[in-house]
């Protein structure tokens with residue numbers, strides 16, 4: 001069937017939907033000769049293949065056919081009880097089952113929150129930059145996104161407050177603030193305790209919900225744990241999303257939401273027509289990992305590996321980047337990403353184009369900015385590449401930065417303009433060229 005013919009049958013939202021250019025990029029660079037600092041994939045060597053091979057027959061024997069049956073939308077009771085214990089260790093004691101909903105990973109939590117709280121025209125506050133998958137989920141609901149700049153301590157409360165005052169003057173009342181407080185994707189920064197408290201008090205003053213998305217919280221490599229937003233929540237306005245994707249394995253597609261019973265009940269209603277329930281088998285596997293203490297072991301191993309890879313990346317940047325270039329980067333205390341800031345006069349899309357020609361990939365930062373800003377920024381992942389690939393990837397990126405700086409016009413103007421593609425098209429023979437160009441043009445919303 002031709003796409004032009006199909007168009008007549010499409011819903012409005014399907015017509016507006018876009019493919020994620022980043023996912024397209026990831027498909028193209030899935031070649032062994034490309035060093036990818038682009039994706040957000042966990043290291044496959046952390047996946048508990050042997051444990052799982054031993055555990056699956058045991059789970060099937062113990063639970064029989066019920067492991068393969070539909071289950072309650074709220075989630076498996078045994079898993080929910082284990083999750084309550086896990087949350088109690090992280091400052092959330094006494095969570096009853098009515099405060100936890102098991103989801104098909106965090107992305108579903110984001111989607112459900114969008115469905116329950118956002119209607120076309122509603123405004124949501126997010127970080128500049130923010131996780132693309134969240135921006136995609138909220139945009140799919142027709143929400144308008146208002147971005148607040150982050151610095152090394154995360155979202156800046158004074159700018160948030162000023163924005164909310166302005167919006168109020170315009171008659172706009174946002175519904176919700178979306179945050180990744182711990183080791184943010186993409187910037188790698190962590191919201192400080194005082195800012196968490198300030199943001200909660202602003203949320204109270206302007207009567208907003210707070211959506212805390214925390215896939216990396218258990219992956220801290222240095223520094224002190226900061227209390228979760230939910231544990232600081234005094235009036236039930238925080239909804240928190242967690243996932244097994246980065247601490248166990250993403251193929252499990254399993255996460256959970258912690259919120260007030262009224263919110264959970266609404267999310268359950270929204271989940272029913274989407275998937276009826278989360279995979280029973282996945283839930284029993286996660287339950288077993290929690291109950292046996294193997295999850296703790298798994299997290300410790302993962303932390304150890306990523307602590308080393310993070311160090312390799314930071315050392316490589318220190319070694320390869322000339323301080324005179326004026327490039328800065330965040331020093332994440334956990335998570336999977338580091339954020340690179342080029343001088344204002346440079347465009348990360350130019351750098352990506354050069355890097356791709358040297359078979360190195362990363363993601364340009366403007367993709368994560370709901371307002372299309374951040375053209376001089378980039379995200380580097382350190383969980384997936386090997387230490388050797390990180391070192392070689394950074395060396396090649398640094399060579400490209402050096403060249404870009406040397407070629408920079410004396411006027412300090414941007415080296416690329418929207419309407420004048422500087423680099424070759426897909427016909428140039430390099431399959432990544434057209435894609436790199438697309439990345440410079442698209443206001444990406446996952």
Ligand SMILES: Cc1ncc(COP(=O)(O)O)c(C=O)c1O
Pocket residue numbers: 040104105106107108131133180185213214215242243244245250254255
């Ligand atoms: C901030 C953030 N939220 C949510 C997700 C979705 O993760 P999953 O659906 O695998 O739990 C990701 C994935 O990378 C993420 O970085």
